[in-house]
Amino acid sequence: MLQHAWRSGYLVNVLQTSIDNKDYIAGKLLHAHILRLGLSSHTLLLNRLMELYSKCGHIQPARHLFDQMLQPNIYSWHSLLTAYCKQPQLDNAHKLFLNMPERNTVSWNTLISAFARKTPTRALELYSQMNAHGFSPTHITFASVLSACAGLGEMDCGRVSHASAVKCGLNKNVYVGNALLSLYVKCGCPRDALIAFRELDEPNEVSFTAMMCGLVETDQVEEAFEMFRLIQRSGIRIDSISLSSVLRVCAKGGGSSFGWNGETDRDLPNTQGKQVHGFTIKLGFEGDLHVCNSLLDMYAKNGDMESAELLFGNLSETSTVSWNVMISGFGQNRDKQRAMEYMERMRALGVEPDEVTYINMLAACVKSGDVENGRLIFDSMACPSLISWNAILSGYSQNEEHLEALKLFREMQFQNQQPDRTTLAIILSSCSEIGFVECGVQVHATSFKCVCPGDIYIASGLIGMYLKCGRIEAAVHIFDGLTQADIVCWNALITGLSYNSLDKEAFTYFQRMLQIGMLPNEFSFATTLSCCTKLSSLSQGRQVHDLIIKDGYANDVVVGSTLIDMYSKCGDVDGARVQFDMMPYKNTITWNEMINGYAQNGRGDEAIFLYEDMIYSEGKPDAVTFIAALTACSHSGLVDLGLKIFNSMQQQYGLNPLADHYTCIIDCLGRAARFSEIEELVDKMPCKNDSLVWEVLLSSCRIHGNVILARRAAEELIRLNPKNSAPYVLLANMYTSLGRWDDTKEIRAAMLERQVTKDPGFSWG
Incomplete structure (x- = not known):
């Protein structure tokens, strides 16, 4: 009996070594040895064998062994359940779970965690069943459930789970806290994420990284930088993931210097990114490929391809990702030639381009306006993805080759490639530009099959298309059928009505928008002011101006320029000048509106004085500026000055x-x-x-x-x-x-x- 116990104890230890090393061959030999020794009924040994098989990814031998066990215990069931979950064979895992003679919290957690990663909806259903069966959730349960809520964007369910975690006293657990952070970040609730972060007694690098990512996703770049400084001050180990995350922040731009090298000049190009680069070298991550790819991406997104090339040339190891980042970077900078060179070098070195490579190269051609070569790259793809279809369609549309875009869209349908909302928006835009309402109607019908009815992204495109094609009733019908129109839909309707000279109707919809509590944006105000201008309604224009001041858009350059135009065309040129003088920033359009306002109201001398002010303040006159200035000279009899201005167009400004x-x-x-x-x-x-x-x-x-x-x-x-x-x-x-x-x-x-x-x-x- 003693010898039997010694042998089984020895075999357990040997099996553990095989498990640690994932040595499947040794496990098979040990399995045969166990059978020869007559230990096939030894549950502990068989459990260890099952664990070995599952660790090595051989689920069938593990299942066969389980089925032969005379007395499987809870550990046996958990071992096979874990194996199914890791594969993941979730249907088999669930069947096994339902057949378990005895379940505990570990059983529920194992299954919920697996479903949270692959099928979040099922994870939430299981969590509900767990509560119904009277099992108390643990920190692992809450971490998995909150992760499932984040994946589904289920904010309400997440808040309920948060409340349950507080009730159980687990909200300060680092795993639960990190899952909460991820939930609030992914659902766009940075304030809630910050509260959850502050509740953590001992935040780790995952907590800080999640918080930093959340801040950058909501464009709080300076706050994200501050979070990274806090990681340093807290003495928490900075790993490659933290560095990659802060490099994403640097790629967003903005923020002040970290001050590691005594630099404080905010005007230095890419200061923060270069400081992080130096920091990665100091921490010994210069050989980490993941960090190096993040550095390349940061330089590329900041347009610093010189630094990106220098770093790329010094890499001891590259991956397809590294090449793709470089090709994408050149494409973003409209340098198609250099992008093509890198793709050729990539092939020459035996690195096979993947789909991302082709998409990046296609995007480079499109951004450079070379749709012809973009099409050649697209046609060379064996099985182009939806992203590739959208990229080439967008290229045709942006290059105003709208008929080509429509022809390619038809080919896309023949090849049974399902369009998405982006595809349909591109095609609707092309239909609008050429007034091809018949094709727009077909796209409308297609949208019912491809996207959810009432999708506001598609609805705004349809409204714009129908109005551009003069189908006002159809556009209004779509708008009125929306359960909850967003600001883009309202703007599309107001702009389209104005385009069709229905300015009174457009103004009425603007008033309706205000009545239901929808906040206008700069485009809403600019369009509505244009309606007031065309209606010659100075009183309505002034009312809209009051709203603009109230909502904080008075300093917006587009809104301000439209206000100047409205006041000028309604005869109140002095009111236009007051608005002009109050604007903190003026672009060429702003100057043009004011100069033209004086010219059209017979105040040519003041128009010319303003034109000279524009030149003196280093403004950049364009073709419209010169039309306004020459009109002023004509109306005021300033012939010699008019000739001087006319001649200066080509001589001083290079404008024909x-x-x-x-x-x-x-x-x-x-x-x-x-x-x-x-x-x-x-x-x-x-x-x-x-x-x-x-x-x-x-x-x-x-x-x-x-x-x-x-x-x-x-x-x-x-x-x-x-x-x-x-x-x-x-x-x-x-x-x-x-x-x-x-x-x-x-x-x-x-x-x-x-x-x-x-x-x-x-x-x-």
Whole structure:
């Protein structure tokens, strides 16, 4: 008997060594030895053998052994349950669980944890059953359940579980606390995450890392940096995961210097990232591939490809991820050529590109505007994923090749590739741009199969498409059918109604939005102000202005520029100037609106003073700036200044004058009867096929009686549109006013010969 016990004890120890080493062959030999010794009924030995088989990933021998056991105990059942859960064969695990003669908290926790990782909904169901059977949850139960809630985004269920953990006194347990952090972070509740973090008695590196990730996901970059500083001060071991997380923060940008190297200059490019890089070397992580890939990603996302290349060149080991990060980085920086070079180098070194490589290369082509090469890469993919389809479709749409996008979408359907909400949004945008409502209707029908009915992301695209195509009733019907429209849907409706000149209706929907408590954003205000402008309703515009101040959008450059435009076009140019002077930041559009406001309200001198202020303050004038300035010169008789500004376009700013600029300067010179200078301009202007230029010239010639140049302008207009009666009539009237009756007859004869009929006049009387 003693010898029997000694042998079994010895075999248990040997089996433990095999388990630790995952030595399957040794286990098989020991199994045979146990059978020869007649120890096949020894439960402890068989449990150890089952553990060995499951550790080595051989579930069938473990199950066979279990089925042969004469007296399996709770440990036997748990051993096989754990093996099924690790595989994971969850259906088999659940069947075994249901057949267990005896269950305890460990049994429930093992199954709940496994389902939490793979099927969170089932994990929550099991948790409910565990409570119903009267088992008390442990810290492992709560950690698994909270993880399941985080995966499903089940905030309400998570809060209930949090309350239960508090009741059981387990909320301060580090595992439960970390699961709570993850839940609140993933559900976008940073304040709750911070409370859970502060409740932890001994937060570990997982706690700090989860908190840091949560802060960066909600764009609280400075707070995320502060969390990393706190890790250092707390003396907690900084591992590769913590470093990779803080590098993600650095990739977001913002924040102040860590001050490790005495640097405090916030204007230094990528200061924080470089400091973390130095810190990784100090901690000995320069050889850690995961950290190095995070460093590459950080440099690439900050546009510092020079540092990324230097680091990449010094890596002792690279992976497909490393190459993909470099290709993606060059693509983000619109350097398609360098991205292509890295892909070729990758292949030359025997590293096989994966799907991510092709997607990154495809994105590089699309961002560079090279959709043709992007399509070649797409066509080279054996089985392109949905991400690849969306990337190439987006490329066509952004490059305004909308018909190509629609053709490819049809091909996508033929290949039975299911679109998602991103695909449908891209195609709806293309349908909107070319007014292809029939295709938009087909996409609408497809959306019922591919996404949930009432999906607000698709709804906003549909509303925009129908309104752009003039299908107002359809757009309103979709909007009214939404159970809960978001701000994007409201903006799409208001903008679309305004686009269709239904500005009163658009303003009414803006009021409805306010009534239900939906907060407008900068786009809502800008569109509504444009409605007020088109309605010439200064009183409504002022009411919207009051709301803008109340909601804190007064300093927004887009809203501010639209306010200036509204006040100017409603005749209150002084009110526009007050708004202009109050804006802390002004872009080119802001300056243009104010200059144009003065010009259109007959205050040319002030427009020019403001134009000169813009130049003096190093503003960058664009084509619109010069149209506004030249219009001001024309309306105020500032001819020489107008010529100076016109000539400066190309000489100082490298801008080629467009037809509108020639129209303005010709109008300016024509008002002053400086026709010799006009002739010089029209001889060398590239826009001889623009009718408006000749119409303005003909009008000036008629006022000042310049018959020769008037005849030339009329002939050009007739060349551009032989059936247009206006130039014939204007020239004939000019001859009549000068008493040149023969010339008048000649013009009328030409009209009869060419079968040009004068448009009938209309009386308002």
